[in-house]
Structure formats: C-alpha cells, structure tokens
Amino acid sequence: MFESAELGHCVDKRDYDREVAKLRARLLDAQMHVVERAEFPVILLSSGADGAGKGDIVNILNEWMDPRHVQVHALGEPTDEDRSRPPMWRFWRRLPPKGKTGVFLGSWYTAPIMDRVYGRVGGSEMTRTLAEVTRFERMLADEGALIVKLWLHLSKKAQKKRFAKLESNPATAWRVTAQDWKDHRRYDRFRQVSERALRDTSTAEAPWTVIEATDARYRNLTVGRTLLDAMTKRLERGKRSATVRAAPPPAAPIDARDVIEELDLSRKLTDAKYDGKLPKLQARLHALAYDKRFRDHACVMVFEGNDAAGKGGAVRRVTQALDARLYDVVPIAAPTEEERAQPYLWRFWRHLPRLGRFAIFDRSWYGRVLVERVEGFAAEPDWTRAYREIVDFEESLVRSGIVVVKLWLAISPEEQLKRFHAREKTPFKRFKITPDDWRNRKKWDAYQRAVCDMVDRTSTEPSPWHLVEANDKKWARVKVLETACEAIERVL
C-alpha cells in the first residue's frame, strides 16, 4: 500500500512555484463554486505518520483557499462534554455545513489505529470499529458529502531524520515530543496497523490517497491536486453523489397479517388498577434515574405513534416521574436552516443526552421512513438507506451505554376519529388538530405499511420496538412506564 510513497518523489523549486501559481487559482475557483452552490460539504482528513506534515498541509490549504469557508478542527483529547457522549458525537458536532470545507486533523481514524498500535484493543475490535467508520462515511457520501482522505506517508528512516532535523532547530524543537519518539519506536507496528486500516476503509465513496511526504514540495502539490481533482469531479456531478445505490424498498406483504393487526387494541385498565400501578411505576423510574449506576448510562426514549394516539400524555407521565434537571423533551418539527445544511441524522445527534440523563423525543429520526416516505418528502433511495443508517445510529448509542426505548403507540382508525372530533370540540385542545391530521388519516393503509416495515427493519435486539396498544390511554401509559423501567433495569 505504501510502495509508491517510498520512491523518493520530489519536485524542484522552480517547477513548484510555477505549478502552485496555477493550482491556487484553480483551487480557489473550485472552492468558490462549492461555496456558491452550497449543495454539499467538503470533508478533508489530514492523516498519516507523525512528522509527515499533517498540520503543514492544513496551513498550506488555508493559504491557497479562502479561509473564510474553511473550518479547521485539530482534535486532541476529547473535552468533558465530548466524553459524556458517544465517541462519534465530537465529529458530528463539527461536521461542516453544505458549501463549507471541514478539515480534520485527528479524525475518526486516530483512536482506532492508536488503540490497536498500543494493544489497547484487539484486531477484531478494530475491525468492528472500522466497519462502523466505513458505514459512517458511506452515509456522509450518500448525503452528498465529498470526502477526501489523505494519508501522508514517511518511511521509518525519513521519520527519524525529520524528528532529528526539527529538534536541531530551537524554533521547531518543541514540535517533537516524547510521545513522538515513543510512537517512532513503534513505527513498524504503526505501519502494519495503518496499512490494514487503510485497506479496510478505502471505499468507492471515500478512498484513501497515500502521499509520500518526504519532500514537502511534492507533498503539497499532490495534496492540492488531489483536492482540486476531487472537488472538480464532484462539482460536475451536481447535487447528489454518484455513489448512492438505492436499496430495494420492502416488498408488499402477501396477506393482511402484520404486526399492527396482531395487536389486541381492546386491552385496557380499570381506573382502580391504573391508580394503583401508575404511582408505583413512576416511583420505580424515579429511583432508577437516581441510581448511582445510571450515571454511566443515559436513556433515549422515542415516542412515535398514530396521530392522536396519546404521545403527549404518555410523555408527561414519564416526565412527572423525573426531576426536570435530568431530562430534555425534544419535539421534532421541520428542520431548521442549519439542520438542513447537514446530514439527516445531525439534528438528532445534537440532542443526545449526557451521561446520567434522559432525552425524550416526541417524534424522531423515524420520520424519514414514516411521513417522509409516505408523503414523498424523501426520495426512495433516501428512505430505503435510512433503515440501515438508523440501525447503525442506535447501535452506536447502545454501545456507549445509552438505553434506547422505542415506543409505537397504536390506535384503531375508529378511535382516532373519535379523538379528532373530541379535540375539535374542546377549545383547549383545538390547536392539537390540523388539516395535516385529516390528510394523513386518509392514507391510513400506507402509513400502516410503513410502520410494519419500520418495525421489521429497525427492531433489533439491542434496541427493539415496543408496540403499545393505545386505544385505552391508561393501558398505554402504564405499558410505556413499564417498558422504560425494564429497559433501564436490564443494563444496570
């Protein structure tokens, strides 16, 4: 993998100056097109061996391009806000919006590679992490992002020489740290692990470019050309990345049996039973939230359901049980402008709870495979790929200790009609019923099919769907609380 990057490539100064002059003008021009069209972000990873100039090329690119539209993220140790969330959160929050270029110095590759080099994780753990990274990049590419991954390569000898040279100059000596020499002693291992990482993650949508970094002029010019080439090709393609390969949509069922039809919506609780159970369940949830062991976890609750199924009331029975300091209720409405300039899942990542806390989503990322699918707001390739992306997303939450509780509140069409009419008659609840609700109701069957497909494709062992019979509000509320308590108890 590194063979072509150890040939001793170099460029003489005159050629360099001439080429750079041309390159700068073209780079700036391409950047201005990216900025003006604002159709996709450019994500550039500057990775490679220590001493290869990962930081230098960022400076060079910032000089060649318009720095007003470049965001540089030099990620060292995670902050305490980063650490109390899933590992990918720190990258999600720093993704560039459409039109901008985000340069990452230290990326989602740093930890997997260095953890493996120092033996903190085994080979299979690294494989798993890299598979996750590959799917993350696939998602970014499917969302339109241009991903340019640069690997600056130095041979062991060249690295040693570089460090020695930096150390010999008092102005640059501080740049070589004890850790750098420690890493250098593990060079062979580093090379082996990186080679494997690059091999596993060089995909059609986000290939690695390995660049020999011994000669700074050769390195800079190659970096600039690689980026220019990638931007130019991407601009030619227009809005959508060419790599989107649509998964086939779920096949239609051949009989009328489905998971929703199987529900027994006649289930109910008497007032007496409800009044007995509710306070006990709320006390149980309250105690769980204050359990010391919960401080290493968090809870994401997802409320979905038919219109008028009683999501709001169920949410309130949960929040009543919790200290207001410990939860956020996140109502999902139309995305804001800043959210629309980001990948679909970005607006959910930004609301993830810190450790020890609850985030309660009133509607959620499932909008894509429900309303957006049925109403045609999302193109078919977008909602079909969403199943996989959502499974990945929730898996990464679960892996970092977050309990994901997904609830579908189901009512019958007859019960819905009754509630719509009741809402229209109560002045106090009138704001809760809109023309959209009536329109959605006409598409009952299409929604029901979308719900069944959603359950089939996203109910996983670590984050299963819980279908809640909600014709009786008391039954539904008790089941919601029970489900949440059991889910949390399972991890403590």
Add this chain to the structure above:
Amino acid sequence: MFESAELGHCVDKRDYDREVAKLRARLLDAQMHVVERAEFPVILLSSGADGAGKGDIVNILNEWMDPRHVQVHALGEPTDEDRSRPPMWRFWRRLPPKGKTGVFLGSWYTAPIMDRVYGRVGGSEMTRTLAEVTRFERMLADEGALIVKLWLHLSKKAQKKRFAKLESNPATAWRVTAQDWKDHRRYDRFRQVSERALRDTSTAEAPWTVIEATDARYRNLTVGRTLLDAMTKRLERGKRSATVRAAPPPAAPIDARDVIEELDLSRKLTDAKYDGKLPKLQARLHALAYDKRFRDHACVMVFEGNDAAGKGGAVRRVTQALDARLYDVVPIAAPTEEERAQPYLWRFWRHLPRLGRFAIFDRSWYGRVLVERVEGFAAEPDWTRAYREIVDFEESLVRSGIVVVKLWLAISPEEQLKRFHAREKTPFKRFKITPDDWRNRKKWDAYQRAVCDMVDRTSTEPSPWHLVEANDKKWARVKVLETACEAIERVL
C-alpha cells in the same frame, strides 16, 4: 425586602387543588400562545435559599406546562468548554429561542452572590458584576425577552427545619449535602448579600419576585401565578417589549471634519519596504500566538471597512502568520433562522475563541450600526442601543483576557471606483462585486457618518478602533499586522 416573605403564608389543600386546576389550564393556554407566536423567549430564573425548593418548582412548572417547549438548565460547575470562554458564554449558549421557555436553576446570580458570601470578592467587585448583569438583562428585555426572576425565600429557622426534615427521610437524606449545612451556617451573611443583590438588580424590565417558600402549596401557586401574569401581560404587548427606551441618535456634525477625513490616505509603502516588513511582522505574530503566556488569553480580530478596501487580503496576511489549528475565520453574512430567534449578539458569542486561539471576524457585530442603520434594516431604537451593548460585550471579552483588535480599513471613493472596475474586469474576482456594492457606494456620506459615530461611541480604552489607511494595500496590511502584534504584546 424579605419581610412579606416571612409572614407564614400558607394555602390549605382544598383551596390549592381548586386553584391549581384553574391555573394549569390558563398557564398552558398562555404557553401555547407564546409558542405559536414565537415572538419572544421566556427566561425564568429559579433562585433563592437552599432547601426552598428551587428544583421542585421547576418540576411543577414542567408538569403544569407543555414540557416540549420548556428547556431546563441546571447549571453546576462550568464544563471545561465553558471555562475556556468568558463567564457569560455558558448562559448565552443556553438562551431559549423565541417561543420557548428557558428555566435556569443556577443563573448569572449564583457566582456573584456566593463569591461575596464566601469573601472571594469584595463589595465593589460584586457591584460591578451586578451592574454588568443588569445591562445584560436590559439587553435581553430590549430584544423582547420576557424575564421572570423568582427568589424563593426561607427564614433561617425554616431552612434548618427543612434540612432536618429531608435528612430524617432515607429517600431524601441525600439531597442535603455538607455544603448545604456549610451554607446554612452563613445564612445571615447570605441573606444580607442576597438582599443587596436583589435590590441592585430589580429593574423595571426584569424585577425580582420574592416568594415565601415555607409552605410548598403557597409557594407553587404563587410561582405559577407570577409566571402566568407575566406571560399574559407580555402577550398583550405584542412583539416588542414596552421597556425599550430609545437613546437619541448621534447629532449631525456641524462641520466637515471627522476622523475619517483626517486620515492621510496617501500613505504608502514601497515594494522593497513591504517585502522587508511583512515577513518580520508575520514571524512576530506567529511567535506571540505560540507564547506560553498567550494560553491564558485569546484574540478577537474585527475587520470592517469600505467595500473593496482589502479586508480579505489583510485577513489572509494574518492567517498566513498563524497555524491553521489556532484560528477560525468567521465571515458574517445574513443570520440563519436559529440566529434570528436569538438576541442580536448571540451569533457572535457562539463564535468566540477558546483560550489560546484567534477568531477573525470578516465583518462583525458592527453591522448593526453600519449597514443596518444606513439601510434601515434595524429600527432606530435598536441601532442606538447597540452602541452600549457592543461596549458591554467587548468589555466582558477584555475582562476575561481576550485581546480585541478592531480595524477599519478606509479607502477614498476614487480608489473604490477603480477597484470596482478592476474587479468587474477580472473573471476571477467577478464574484466579489455585486449590485449591493454599487448601491452602497451611492450612500457614501451616510456610511461615512455612521463610521464616525461608531468610532466615537465604541472606541474605548480597552478596545479601541484602529483606522487603517488602505488606499495602498501594502501600507494597510503592514499596519494591520503591527496593530495586532502590539495589542497582544500589551497584555502579555
């Protein structure tokens, strides 16, 4: 101040239940109006004595209102991201957008009061901090925010009793900490300091409401009614808070002399001088950025100037001198939807640099008193109050160690015309000239007057304006770099 809150107010259970039923319906109704109109945020501070139930009332309000539109911020110790920015940053980033209610448990009053109680600051320092807080709240109110400040009062005896009661129950004993008892021993001092703080900060636009908290039912009902009353009155007033009192606009000058006219725009540098000075200044700036002492500081550079004055080129001469990891260039364009739902200065606060870093603003918060004033995008009361708000803003930056370097790049109308024509002829620069530029040019005199007023009103000793003669780009760039170096050297 606390007399009325020590009368032993209480409400019996039957009255409470009856009143609460009415109150809840009205509170929810008022909240829905606030949400739907989305014209102003509601900012509620829950403050007061330990044990008075500051957290309990937040839970109650969240139960009475729709928790989907309430954001609760229980602020304990600042995170490390908070700590590397000015103290008010953690509050700015959590301000609720228009239509939402933000509840602060632990607010901008906590530190000033507790620091004084424990003698960490003197009385005059507290006065200064509270004056700053008052101006902050005044700004929020002028931006339309409804501010409800609740002070839950307990007498010393009642506090002791409350702690003892909580401790006697194993389920609540953990809520009383050693710190609580420590604070209790300082009750008299706490009362004295709080009384003073409340007195100093009870303003027309953000008055304190002191509530006796011995009886929980009396407390809850009073809190609910206070909030309801405030929301109702605010809703009646419509979009704008009634408290905006316009400052008079600056008077027109009586002769043609002004700070811009006094500039000698013929100043220039030869190529040789420029080539000699530039690299030295860039090296000097580079060294300053890496100076260990700079880690306790940060630098905010503000580039303003006539159209085509060469801001972009000057910015690039600065960024060339810096490691791309150490700076962000923040181009100021039209505010996004999320920014428009916040006070004017919010979109600048969010880009403040961490300690040790640079933020370079290409245009800035001065837009309000320049383009927004001249083009009439901001109403007169809004741009006239902006002078004061900007001075406060910059003062709070300087106080936390940030070096503020404000540069006005001035060119003559003739030079501007030459550059406009040149830009139109260079394909590469054509995107830099828009119909807006030509339109602005016609208002040259109005802009010039706005610039002079801006300099007069916002050039302060801790953050002065630097007027840069920019007809000669070389002169301007050298002066920009010199100014930045000198400003940083002054604080190190």
